[in-house]
Amino acid sequence: MYGASKIFNYLLYNIIILIVMKLIKVKAIDCYVCTTTNNSLKECSDPFSTKNPINFLQKDCKSGRKNRSGLFPATSCIKISGVYDTTKIKLVIRSCALDSGSLTQDTELVRNSHCGIFRFDEQRMRGCISTCKEDGCNSARSTVVFSSPFIMAISIYIFSTCFF
Template identity: 40%
Template sequence: LFSVSPLVVLDCEAIACYSCVSINGSDPKCEDPMSASVPLDRPCRQSVAGHEGLFYAYYCSKIKGVRQSDGRSLLIRHCSMDKLADIPTHCGQFSLDEELYSGCIATCTRDWCNTSPMLDHLFLLCFLGNNLKE
């Protein structure tokens, strides 16, 4: 019993996140509003640079943006070992794989919290704000 307890505690502390990627609407289930059939990672684990194996993630994330070079949309729901921003939701410009995007990045710490429909409103405001400046 004693040797099983730490395993149970670790599993309870691991976060569960929705996991999907949609590029230009390639996965309609991942797009907002999100389908209930989107896969869950539970427990969600990630690799860490310089270490072998997978480690329990602490955060769920949702990244939604439009690539500035060609207008291609991107939506990623996944887990992360690190916060992706200093605040729960960051909207504006961000860089991913050496490409510049306009959109929002949200990081949260509750199971299945990366559905975040509120991001749609924030994304629209950021998109309009950035385009009205020009």
């Protein structure tokens, strides 16, 4: 059986973590937002320069959420670049996205950075889907970084193994 002081310490630690998480204000990520086909909008094409005269940076980017109506603060920036297999049209999309919170990774675009063959607009494409979680990070190829819930889960695990 656990001692009362260990249980108290564990509960106090969890309460402090929850209070800190509530105090952190939700701010949407800043992402570049533009689309180009066959380099029709050269400023959006690769190589991308943040010094272009047209500024595509959208502050506090908002995105739709699966099975919900309205727009919500985005959690990730996204860049889709590729070529349609059938038409050979080159497409580059820079935007923001939101993890919908489903349990499986295969249905969440923001959790699936990869290069290769994928389907977009009901057509097969060859290219890359890149996601990232830092302001303005979709100007080039990016990678996924760990999120704060993951870090919190690890800290709770470490704390509980130290005290129990």
